[in-house]
Amino acid sequence: MTTTRTQTAQPIDILLVEDNPGDVRLTEEAFKEGRIENNIHVARDGVEALAFLRKEGTFDDAPRPDLVLLDLNLPRMNGDEVLATLKADDELKSIPVVVLTSSKAEEDIVTSYKHHANAYLTKPIDPAAFIETVRSFEEFWFSVVRLPPVEDGR
Template sequence: MVRNLLIVDDNPADVRYTVEMLNEAGIESDRHVVGDGVEALRFLRRRGEYADAPRPDLVLLDWYLPRKDGREVLAELRSDERLADVPVVVLAGSRLEAETLRAESKAADAYAVKPLEADELRRFAERLGGARRLA
């Protein structure tokens, strides 16, 4: 169950589409959106205006972000013992790119191609949304 979902994406059209697919998939959650890697880390660490932010049950992380890219966000997230178990789905621009990212790094819980479809979001929510990382 995904109670709190963090979408990290700098493209408003992609965010709107993701929200539409979440609705189509029947995933009822509080959805939080940030547009770059620095804001993502501030949200996750509950800093500044995010001091009262909930801990996400799932993060949808675009790989290409301004200020700090997905690789940097994921590395910092996994190195922080308080956040290392937050489930993350990395979003890539193509299937080849997703496969390359998966081969280079095992840090994410899953890799997917944007735009995500409703069925795929539902599977991620069911598989990752209520579970914490074991490694």
């Protein structure tokens, strides 16, 4: 049986792949004050993100995220590599991925969409604008967009 998270009382699971502690804090703060109940899980680099998604090692009981927020500039494995790997995996490719990065480079935007990112957002430098961007994103993705169903027990 499948259900849509926004149709139930279940919180939304978000995997935030971000190595900057300040951006992690701002993102968590923005989601905490939002209207949608959520659980934010943080991976600090690309290797950790894939381990979480694949439920490997210490992440064997990790939930399947409803959405991945992915920075491009990551240690060990960059965001482009994570995105390409995730979207090439039959078990993971249906998870929506939103690139949330400081890069405004056209090449990064083109590459992200080439690797099947669902959206590309540039992080504002101003903390208040950053929080507003995350809140707008939350409203759109969890109130307007229909996410793929999740299988019960996953």
